[in-house]
Amino acid sequence: MSLNIVVLYHSSHGSVEAMAHEIAESIEQQGATALLRTFVKRQAHDIVISKDDLIHCDGLAFGTPTRFGMMASQAKSFWETTSDLWLKGQLIDKPACVFSSSSSMHGGNEATLLNLSLPLLHHGMMLLGVPYDVPELLSTETGGTPYGATHVAGTNNSNVLSKDEMKICHSVGKRLAQIASKLQ
Numbered sequence: 001m002s003l004n005i006v007v008l009y010h011s012s013h014g015s016v017e018a019m020a021h022e023i024a025e026s027i028e029q030q031g032a033t034a035l036l037r038t039f040v041k042r043q044a045h046d047i048v049i050s051k052d053d054l055i056h057c058d059g060l061a062f063g064t065p066t067r068f069g070m071m072a073s074q075a076k077s078f079w080e081t082t083s084d085l086w087l088k089g090q091l092i093d094k095p096a097c098v099f100s101s102s103s104s105m106h107g108g109n110e111a112t113l114l115n116l117s118l119p120l121l122h123h124g125m126m127l128l129g130v131p132y133d134v135p136e137l138l139s140t141e142t143g144g145t146p147y148g149a150t151h152v153a154g155t156n157n158s159n160v161l162s163k164d165e166m167k168i169c170h171s172v173g174k175r176l177a178q179i180a181s182k183l184q
Protein backbone atom coordinates (compact mmCIF):
# COMPACT_ATOMS: atom_id res chain seq x y z
CA MET A 1 0.00 0.00 0.00
CA SER A 2 1.30 3.48 -0.81
CA LEU A 3 2.12 5.93 1.95
CA ASN A 4 1.41 9.67 1.70
CA ILE A 5 3.34 11.90 4.06
CA VAL A 6 2.51 15.61 4.14
CA VAL A 7 5.44 18.01 4.61
CA LEU A 8 3.69 21.19 5.70
CA TYR A 9 5.69 24.37 6.16
CA HIS A 10 5.88 28.15 6.08
CA SER A 11 9.05 29.91 4.96
CA SER A 12 9.71 33.58 4.23
CA HIS A 13 13.42 33.47 3.34
CA GLY A 14 13.91 29.87 2.24
CA SER A 15 15.50 28.15 5.26
CA VAL A 16 12.47 26.16 6.39
CA GLU A 17 11.69 25.45 2.75
CA ALA A 18 15.20 24.00 2.29
CA MET A 19 14.63 21.79 5.35
CA ALA A 20 11.22 20.71 4.01
CA HIS A 21 12.84 19.63 0.74
CA GLU A 22 15.52 17.57 2.53
CA ILE A 23 12.86 15.90 4.70
CA ALA A 24 10.69 15.22 1.64
CA GLU A 25 13.63 13.69 -0.23
CA SER A 26 14.37 11.26 2.60
CA ILE A 27 10.67 10.32 2.81
CA GLU A 28 10.69 9.50 -0.90
CA GLN A 29 13.90 7.46 -0.50
CA GLN A 30 11.85 5.17 1.76
CA GLY A 31 9.38 4.57 -1.09
CA ALA A 32 6.68 6.85 0.33
CA THR A 33 5.16 9.88 -1.38
CA ALA A 34 6.00 13.28 0.13
CA LEU A 35 3.33 15.93 -0.42
CA LEU A 36 4.89 19.39 0.02
CA ARG A 37 2.27 21.86 1.24
CA THR A 38 2.32 25.48 2.45
CA PHE A 39 -0.12 27.64 4.42
CA VAL A 40 -0.21 30.48 1.91
CA LYS A 41 0.71 30.71 -1.77
CA ARG A 42 3.90 32.77 -1.98
CA GLN A 43 5.60 31.14 -4.97
CA ALA A 44 4.23 29.61 -8.18
CA HIS A 45 5.10 26.06 -7.09
CA ASP A 46 3.43 26.36 -3.66
CA ILE A 47 0.45 24.09 -3.05
CA VAL A 48 -1.71 25.30 -0.18
CA ILE A 49 -2.70 22.72 2.44
CA SER A 50 -6.27 21.48 2.54
CA LYS A 51 -7.92 19.76 5.47
CA ASP A 52 -8.43 16.72 3.21
CA ASP A 53 -4.63 16.49 2.82
CA LEU A 54 -4.36 16.03 6.58
CA ILE A 55 -7.34 13.68 6.89
CA HIS A 56 -5.93 11.33 4.26
CA CYS A 57 -2.21 11.50 5.08
CA ASP A 58 -0.28 8.71 6.79
CA GLY A 59 2.11 11.09 8.54
CA LEU A 60 3.00 14.76 8.90
CA ALA A 61 6.21 16.80 9.08
CA PHE A 62 5.38 20.36 10.18
CA GLY A 63 7.78 23.31 10.23
CA THR A 64 7.85 27.10 10.42
CA PRO A 65 10.49 29.73 11.18
CA THR A 66 10.99 30.72 14.80
CA ARG A 67 8.91 33.81 15.47
CA PHE A 68 9.73 35.15 18.94
CA GLY A 69 10.07 31.56 20.11
CA MET A 70 6.77 30.46 18.58
CA MET A 71 5.32 29.18 15.30
CA ALA A 72 4.62 31.59 12.43
CA SER A 73 1.14 33.15 12.53
CA GLN A 74 0.27 31.68 9.12
CA ALA A 75 0.48 28.22 10.65
CA LYS A 76 -1.43 29.14 13.80
CA SER A 77 -4.26 30.64 11.72
CA PHE A 78 -4.53 27.38 9.80
CA TRP A 79 -4.59 25.17 12.90
CA GLU A 80 -7.37 27.35 14.30
CA THR A 81 -9.56 26.22 11.39
CA THR A 82 -9.15 22.52 12.24
CA SER A 83 -11.58 22.13 15.17
CA ASP A 84 -13.86 19.97 13.00
CA LEU A 85 -11.03 17.49 12.46
CA TRP A 86 -10.31 17.56 16.19
CA LEU A 87 -13.97 16.96 17.06
CA LYS A 88 -14.06 13.90 14.80
CA GLY A 89 -10.61 12.70 15.93
CA GLN A 90 -9.47 12.49 12.34
CA LEU A 91 -5.75 12.94 13.03
CA ILE A 92 -5.52 10.62 16.04
CA ASP A 93 -2.56 8.19 15.94
CA LYS A 94 -0.95 9.67 12.84
CA PRO A 95 2.83 9.97 13.32
CA ALA A 96 4.32 13.47 13.10
CA CYS A 97 7.50 15.47 13.56
CA VAL A 98 8.34 19.18 13.75
CA PHE A 99 11.18 21.35 12.40
CA SER A 100 12.20 25.00 12.52
CA SER A 101 14.81 27.61 11.59
CA SER A 102 16.00 30.58 13.63
CA SER A 103 18.46 33.43 13.11
CA SER A 104 20.41 32.89 16.28
CA MET A 105 21.64 29.72 17.91
CA HIS A 106 19.83 30.27 21.21
CA GLY A 107 17.04 32.40 19.78
CA GLY A 108 14.19 30.09 20.73
CA ASN A 109 14.23 27.33 18.16
CA GLU A 110 13.67 24.59 20.77
CA ALA A 111 10.79 26.57 22.27
CA THR A 112 9.35 26.86 18.76
CA LEU A 113 9.55 23.09 18.26
CA LEU A 114 7.59 22.59 21.47
CA ASN A 115 5.08 25.22 20.34
CA LEU A 116 4.71 23.50 16.94
CA SER A 117 4.09 20.21 18.79
CA LEU A 118 1.11 21.51 20.78
CA PRO A 119 -1.64 21.49 18.12
CA LEU A 120 -0.40 18.10 16.94
CA LEU A 121 -0.67 16.68 20.45
CA HIS A 122 -4.16 18.16 20.84
CA HIS A 123 -5.10 16.36 17.64
CA GLY A 124 -3.82 13.07 19.11
CA MET A 125 -0.91 12.73 16.73
CA MET A 126 2.15 10.72 17.74
CA LEU A 127 5.16 13.02 18.00
CA LEU A 128 8.55 11.69 16.92
CA GLY A 129 11.70 13.46 18.08
CA VAL A 130 15.29 12.80 17.08
CA PRO A 131 16.80 9.89 19.03
CA TYR A 132 20.44 10.06 20.13
CA ASP A 133 21.44 7.22 17.84
CA VAL A 134 21.59 9.99 15.22
CA PRO A 135 25.30 10.86 15.72
CA GLU A 136 25.00 14.37 14.25
CA LEU A 137 22.98 15.41 17.31
CA LEU A 138 26.24 15.29 19.27
CA SER A 139 28.54 16.69 16.58
CA THR A 140 26.44 19.60 15.31
CA GLU A 141 27.74 23.08 15.99
CA THR A 142 24.56 24.78 14.75
CA GLY A 143 21.04 23.28 14.51
CA GLY A 144 19.66 19.91 15.52
CA THR A 145 17.79 19.00 18.70
CA PRO A 146 16.15 15.94 20.26
CA TYR A 147 12.78 17.64 19.76
CA GLY A 148 13.16 17.95 15.99
CA ALA A 149 15.40 19.21 13.19
CA THR A 150 16.50 22.85 13.30
CA HIS A 151 18.69 25.17 11.24
CA VAL A 152 20.53 28.26 12.42
CA ALA A 153 20.30 30.73 9.54
CA GLY A 154 22.35 33.57 11.07
CA THR A 155 21.67 37.24 10.70
CA ASN A 156 22.14 37.02 6.92
CA ASN A 157 19.33 34.43 6.69
CA SER A 158 21.45 31.78 4.99
CA ASN A 159 19.29 28.91 3.79
CA VAL A 160 22.33 26.65 3.29
CA LEU A 161 22.06 23.81 5.78
CA SER A 162 25.20 22.50 7.47
CA LYS A 163 26.12 18.87 6.82
CA ASP A 164 24.92 17.89 10.30
CA GLU A 165 21.64 19.84 9.99
CA MET A 166 21.02 18.12 6.66
CA LYS A 167 21.73 14.65 8.09
CA ILE A 168 19.30 15.34 10.94
CA CYS A 169 16.63 16.42 8.42
CA HIS A 170 17.24 13.17 6.53
CA SER A 171 16.98 11.12 9.72
CA VAL A 172 13.60 12.62 10.68
CA GLY A 173 12.13 12.09 7.21
CA LYS A 174 13.39 8.51 7.11
CA ARG A 175 12.09 7.72 10.62
CA LEU A 176 8.71 9.32 9.93
CA ALA A 177 8.25 7.23 6.78
CA GLN A 178 9.43 4.05 8.51
CA ILE A 179 7.13 4.52 11.52
CA ALA A 180 4.19 5.43 9.24
CA SER A 181 4.85 2.22 7.30
CA LYS A 182 4.89 0.13 10.49
CA LEU A 183 1.64 1.72 11.68
CA GLN A 184 0.01 1.07 8.33
Ligand SMILES: Cc1cc2nc3c(=O)[nH]c(=O)nc-3n(C[C@H](O)[C@H](O)[C@H](O)COP(=O)(O)O)c2cc1C
Residues within 6 Å of the ligand: 010, 011, 012, 013, 014, 015, 016, 017, 064, 065, 066, 067, 068, 069, 070, 101, 102, 103, 104, 105, 106, 107, 108, 109, 153, 157, 159
Ligand atom coordinates in the same frame (compact mmCIF):
# COMPACT_ATOMS: atom_id res chain seq x y z
C1 LIG B 1 8.68 38.45 13.41
C2 LIG B 1 9.94 37.65 13.46
C3 LIG B 1 10.31 37.07 14.65
C4 LIG B 1 11.49 36.34 14.73
N1 LIG B 1 11.84 35.79 15.92
C5 LIG B 1 13.02 35.14 16.02
C6 LIG B 1 13.43 34.60 17.27
O1 LIG B 1 12.71 34.63 18.27
N2 LIG B 1 14.65 34.01 17.32
C7 LIG B 1 15.49 33.91 16.24
O2 LIG B 1 16.58 33.40 16.38
N3 LIG B 1 15.08 34.36 15.02
C8 LIG B 1 13.88 34.98 14.90
N4 LIG B 1 13.47 35.45 13.68
C9 LIG B 1 14.27 35.12 12.50
C10 LIG B 1 13.75 33.87 11.74
O3 LIG B 1 13.39 32.84 12.64
C11 LIG B 1 14.83 33.35 10.82
O4 LIG B 1 15.14 34.35 9.89
C12 LIG B 1 14.42 32.06 10.11
O5 LIG B 1 15.59 31.39 9.70
C13 LIG B 1 13.55 32.34 8.89
O6 LIG B 1 13.21 31.13 8.24
P1 LIG B 1 12.81 31.19 6.68
O7 LIG B 1 14.08 31.46 5.91
O8 LIG B 1 12.28 29.82 6.38
O9 LIG B 1 11.79 32.25 6.54
C14 LIG B 1 12.30 36.17 13.58
C15 LIG B 1 11.90 36.74 12.37
C16 LIG B 1 10.74 37.48 12.30
C17 LIG B 1 10.34 38.12 10.99
